[in-house]
Amino acid sequence: MATFPVINMEKLNGEGRAATMEMIKDACENWGFFEVVNHGIAPEFMDTVEKLTKEHYRKCMEQRFKEMVAKKGLEAVQSEINDLDWESTFFLRHLPVSNMSQVPDLEAEYRRVMKEFAAQLEKLAEQLLDLLCENLGLEKGYLKKVFYGSKGPNFGTKVSNYPPCPKPDLIKGLRAHTDAGGIVLLFQDDKVSGLQLLKDGQWVDVPPMRHSIVVNLGDQLEVITNGKYKSVMHRVIAQTDGTRMSLASFYNPASDAVIYPAPALVEKEQTRDLYPKFLFEDYMKHYLGVKFQAKEPRFEAFKNMENTADLGQVATA
Template sequence: MPIPVIDFSKLNGEERAKTMAEIANGCEEWGFFQLVNHGIPVELLERVKKVTSECYKFEREEEFFKNSTPVKLLKELVDKKSEEKLENIDWEDVFLLADDNEWPPKTPGFKETMMEYRAELKKLSEKLMEIMDENLGIPKGYIKKAFNGGEGDQAFFGTKVSHYPPCSHPEMVNGLRAHTDAGGVILLFQDDEVGGLEVLKDGKWTDVQPIPNAICINTGDQIEVLSNGKYKSAWHRVQAMPNGTRRSIASFYNPSYDATIEPATHLVKKENKEFNQSSYPKFVFGDYMSVYTEQKFLAKEPRFQAVKAV
């Protein structure tokens, strides 16, 4: 069964109710869905493909194959003729973009293109949070306000630029190990030719099919908490592939480190009228990230319990 593909342009027409229901289903049943006709110009997306691919090719590829830890460790296993698998490392070249960090210096147009792209993605993420507010029956702007720790613009919006180079022994290493995302709303612009991304649904791994110029959405742990478990953060992974370099650009709207996260009061009261209990603790997001950093690839439920005790 393919993951849901939703035509976002229909949100403003006669099919609004149907589209809202499709997004709700994507959040509730999958934690993953793809948006087409999302309003981000194709011309901008083409420039993003160009500058990120050029950045990897001219600034990062040689270093990855010459000096990276996964390449060295995989070579050691192959040389030993071992049948082991590298369990605690990923076949991934990755760096993080934020507005105030250093930008790759050698790729023409990289900073200008990615800043323009990030601005578009941030607007899309805020629109999606408003849709989640409406579908959950909580006040408009609730999730955004929670992530910002109140009014203002304190939430963290980051972009992770990843490439997964071809791997000569893909059976011996993960592209990216299975995990749920720590934060809020994740917007992924994935490669439209090289696959490898999979999401766990009903105990089975399902391919997230490449669709040209689609934006893939998934919900992180903080959306699960705010929705009191109605929306689940989805387990996903990337398989190492023998051919082609997979491009993956994930942007994420996360709470401020100082933001207090807990299930929305309206949902706690609605779902537990007699006991008024929530399924998740109240915590500061920065404390959660301290736990997540150590336990990213482990079961998520103990993370919620651990942060409860902080």
């Protein structure tokens, strides 16, 4: 098994740039995931984010999670649970409009730190999208422009904790899925592992590394690249000891962004559009009902809708 791709972003500034860009290209084409280090977010600041996130979980979420487990009798399950994830989670929306002031129980310092963290991650996401454009031969800013819609991208952070689980063979921390959106930036616990991705039919651990950011590609990038880059199935395995922290920040298209294969790529590869054209909002509505199923039928459903729409236009012409 090839080793999980780790990209040192400092090397983009010197003579190692070409080799580093090649590593990113290979990761996007063959893994759908990579891990970045020296990405510009200060390690001390990341330590503060981690400390406050873990404190917030202990103060405000842990007891609630224990009560849910007791109520559902999850400690005593005898067979596999397929409709539930062993996670404690809440969502912070940053763009186009922040919900930070409405989320209950957040202390002022935690709100301030998460706002700053989101601003730095947004910058990193846009930098990474431009690196992808460069590798794909698309004009700089193409992906950001496609994501923009009328109000700018959707950007938010899912804050999750995965407490120790007595039956990790029967309950997943998070069931296998691909991400619906654009590009995902994950700050994960460096002591408690659990994240795995599916590569060549095998589940591979995403290594926990201190101060790294794990990057993975969502369904929208698969569509825009006409399948050159793929979104990849991944899951979280619950552990019997230690609580795993996960901050997954999703940089997604605007609700009214129109998503379709980049014409320049279709022409360059001399292929037809293998993927449909749709509104991101419509895709998300569909995705929510089928998140834990294979992605191909999702694309197929929109391809069929597109064909039907085309036929309708022909009939009325």
